[in-house]
Amino acid sequence: MKTALEWKRYYSSPEFKDNYIYEGDDLGVICTSDGTSFKLWSPSADRVTLNLFREGSGDSMYQSIPMKQEDKGVWSWETGECLHGVYYDFILQIEGETVRSADPYARACGINGRRSMVADLRRTDPEGWKDDRAPEKGPEQIIYELHVKEFSWDVSGGFPEAYRGKYKAFTCGDTTLYGDGVHPTGLGYLKDLGITHVQIMPAYDYGSVDEAGKDTEFNWGYDPVNYNVPEGSYATDASRGEVRIREMKEMIQALHARGFRVIMDVVYNHTYSLDSWFQRTAPWYFYRVFDDGRISNGSACGNDVASEREMCGKYILESVLYWAEEYHVDGFRFDLMGLLDVDLMNRIRKELDSRYGKGEKMVFGEPWAASETAMEGEAVPALKKNIRLLDENIGMFCDDTRDAVKGSALKVRKPGFINGAGNKEDDIISGVSAWRTAGVKAPSQIITYVSAHDNQTLWDKLAATLPEADEEERMRLNRMAAALYMTCQGTLFFLSGEEFARTKDGMEDSFNAPIALNRLDWERAWKNRELVEYYRGLIALRRLLPGLCDKSEQAAERIYGVKKENGVVSFLVDNHIRKNGNPQREKEAQRSGNMQGGAVVKNRWKTLKIVYNSSRTEYSVSLDEDGWTILCDGQDSRLWESDHPAVGEIKAAPQSVLVLGRKKAI
Numbered sequence: 001m002k003t004a005l006e007w008k009r010y011y012s013s014p015e016f017k018d019n020y021i022y023e024g025d026d027l028g029v030i031c032t033s034d035g036t037s038f039k040l041w042s043p044s045a046d047r048v049t050l051n052l053f054r055e056g057s058g059d060s061m062y063q064s065i066p067m068k069q070e071d072k073g074v075w076s077w078e079t080g081e082c083l084h085g086v087y088y089d090f091i092l093q094i095e096g097e098t099v100r101s102a103d104p105y106a107r108a109c110g111i112n113g114r115r116s117m118v119a120d121l122r123r124t125d126p127e128g129w130k131d132d133r134a135p136e137k138g139p140e141q142i143i144y145e146l147h148v149k150e151f152s153w154d155v156s157g158g159f160p161e162a163y164r165g166k167y168k169a170f171t172c173g174d175t176t177l178y179g180d181g182v183h184p185t186g187l188g189y190l191k192d193l194g195i196t197h198v199q200i201m202p203a204y205d206y207g208s209v210d211e212a213g214k215d216t217e218f219n220w221g222y223d224p225v226n227y228n229v230p231e232g233s234y235a236t237d238a239s240r241g242e243v244r245i246r247e248m249k250e251m252i253q254a255l256h257a258r259g260f261r262v263i264m265d266v267v268y269n270h271t272y273s274l275d276s277w278f279q280r281t282a283p284w285y286f287y288r289v290f291d292d293g294r295i296s297n298g299s300a301c302g303n304d305v306a307s308e309r310e311m312c313g314k315y316i317l318e319s320v321l322y323w324a325e326e327y328h329v330d331g332f333r334f335d336l337m338g339l340l341d342v343d344l345m346n347r348i349r350k351e352l353d354s355r356y357g358k359g360e361k362m363v364f365g366e367p368w369a370a371s372e373t374a375m376e377g378e379a380v381p382a383l384k385k386n387i388r389l390l391d392e393n394i395g396m397f398c399d400d401t402r403d404a405v406k407g408s409a410l411k412v413r414k415p416g417f418i419n420g421a422g423n424k425e426d427d428i429i430s431g432v433s434a435w436r437t438a439g440v441k442a443p444s445q446i447i448t449y450v451s452a453h454d455n456q457t458l459w460d461k462l463a464a465t466l467p468e469a470d471e472e473e474r475m476r477l478n479r480m481a482a483a484l485y486m487t488c489q490g491t492l493f494f495l496s497g498e499e500f501a502r503t504k505d506g507m508e509d510s511f512n513a514p515i516a517l518n519r520l521d522w523e524r525a526w527k528n529r530e531l532v533e534y535y536r537g538l539i540a541l542r543r544l545l546p547g548l549c550d551k552s553e554q555a556a557e558r559i560y561g562v563k564k565e566n567g568v569v570s571f572l573v574d575n576h577i578r579k580n581g582n583p584q585r586e587k588e589a590q591r592s593g594n595m596q597g598g599a600v601v602k603n604r605w606k607t608l609k610i611v612y613n614s615s616r617t618e619y620s621v622s623l624d625e626d627g628w629t630i631l632c633d634g635q636d637s638r639l640w641e642s643d644h645p646a647v648g649e650i651k652a653a654p655q656s657v658l659v660l661g662r663k664k665a666i
Contacts (some may be wrong), residue, residue, distance in 0.1 A: 028103060089115050202223075224267050271305065364447050459501055547574050
């Protein structure tokens with residue numbers, strides 16, 4: 001068989017591109033009550049045989065069928081029989097070698113994804129699925145990163161034992177701490193917190209957990225095997241392919257019903273192994289290779305997916321659209337988006353906009369790669385430096401703001417603005433206006449955050465940078481970090497449990513650590529309820545601040561009156577209503593007080609004054625005008641709910657954020 005480099009040259013040839021780029025949208029299996037069709041793209045195969053099985057594992061084959069060779073590298077077979085529940089795989093002859101493969105386009109599978117399954121998808125819909133809708137967008141999008149297993153594993157969550165760590169846990173209504181009926185956990189807790197979007201860490205079929213193994217096995221899941229199939233270890237029965245589909249839909253339906261939109265964490269930049277269904281059906285087509293024959297490894301996972309190749313980009317685009325349509329997913333977070341190409345990301349954005357409305361589905365990702373990648377031709381990687389080439393509604397995680405606030409995520413003992421580093425004031429104010437001076441088109445391109453699943457939790461980072469600090473000081477700094485990034489422009493994002501000082505005992509990356517370390521500790525959530533309440537108040541206040549929620553290209557103009565001193569940054573914010581070109585909504589806004597992002601909210605303050613004081617001493621704030629009121633300080637984020645006038649000179653407490661509002665403009 002050809003070497004990787006020989007395959008690369010072949011796939012780059014005009015002959016291949018002229019003869020083997022398939023434009024149809026029917027690859028994989030389509031099954032209805034009227035019949036079943038199979039189509040596989042394998043342009044280099046000399047023969048393909050379809051094998052049918054009664055079970056998802058074991059030796060239960062009952063039919064072996066030669067497939068018909070079509071144009072453009074497609075092999076097909078169809079029947080008038082509905083084969084829902086039948087399992088299948090392929091045997092391929094490629095350059096004299098015999099290869100067995102599951103279907104890279106599969107939408108259902110057996111245990112551990114080694115055998116694909118035929119599914120009549122309408123039979124997998126839960127009751128009421130056709131009426132399932134995402135909740136209306138509010139004035140701000142606040143994303144909460146959550147792992148399916150972590151969410152409900154701990155006994156303190158009060159979830160039924162059979163559903164702990166499963167999709168079904170999200171359908172459990174009003175769970176409480178140890179089932180006490182008093183202290184909400186689960187979705188009731190999240191609703192009370194005020195977040196709007198739940199970002200589910202990888203939930204497609206991945207390879208790093210044995211679905212037939214013990215329930216205690218754990219992994220984050222950044223190891224794709226079957227891109228278009230839900231992970232089986234989160235299902236109550238991984239051996240039946242239809243169960244995982246139905247239960248994932250039930251999870252999304254339950255989240256929608258409680259008022260949350262759902263974002264899916266997707267990993268199209270690499271596969272679990274080079275020995276993938278991609279590789280077995282189209283050797284080296286879906287992977288990058290350097291011109292000297294080296295396998296590209298910009299993912300640090302052993303392979304890079306070649307998104308710039310026509311059939312690979314088409315696969316990724318169609319996969320995203322499939323999750324959006326079939327599972328009602330409301331947004332996509334792209335792992336190592338810097339390994340995908342700009343053209344593909346813009347095509348994904350354009351197609352989602354065309355089908356669902358401009359910006360309706362969220363698209364954002366990590367604007368970096370682990371190392372150099374062998375991207376071909378004139379393709380441009382979707383890295384941070386190329387943000388100007390991306391659609392204004394494709395967001396990027398802002399590591400600059402993250403590191404400015406708390407210190408480098410890669411150097412655990414290196415502090416940031418809040419925990420003792422000097423000369424961070426310029427970066428902090430750049431973060432406030434979503435880095436518009438760095439080529440960013442608008443705040444819609446910036447995901448503002450200080451913690452995610454990667455690296456230490458915020459609480460553990462504070463412990464590492466301030467080992468001599470007591471718990472009171474760390475709590476103070478946790479509040480300051482939250483108030484700081486929640487008063488920056490951009491879309492807000494935080495790791496589940498950040499709001500209750502989540503800890504992983506200092507571990508940097510817990511991707512395969514025991515579930516006992518990774519699980520959400522609902523008892524800790526109630527122990528640290530004061531911190532949770534501070535987050536609740538910040539989230540509620542944020543929705544009343546259109547000057548910070550503004551995602552338009554003109555948003556940076558709202559930030560003015562900037563002052564910087566050692567350890568202190570202060571600025572003013574134009575918090576007026578701004579027209580968005582929709583006359584009907586402008587009238588609604590005038591009647592109700594304010595509008596942002598298509599949703600009407602109340603506008604109480606025309607001007608904001610915000611002070612970040614990271615020093616260990618009080619900072620005097622002079623107020624030349626009257627009419628100011630305190631909205632939030634370092635202890636209480638709900639001062640805005642009642643009248644707290646500020647006149648003359650007031651003090652910003654050490655290691656705190658002070659937010660003031662004024663009904664009149666300045």
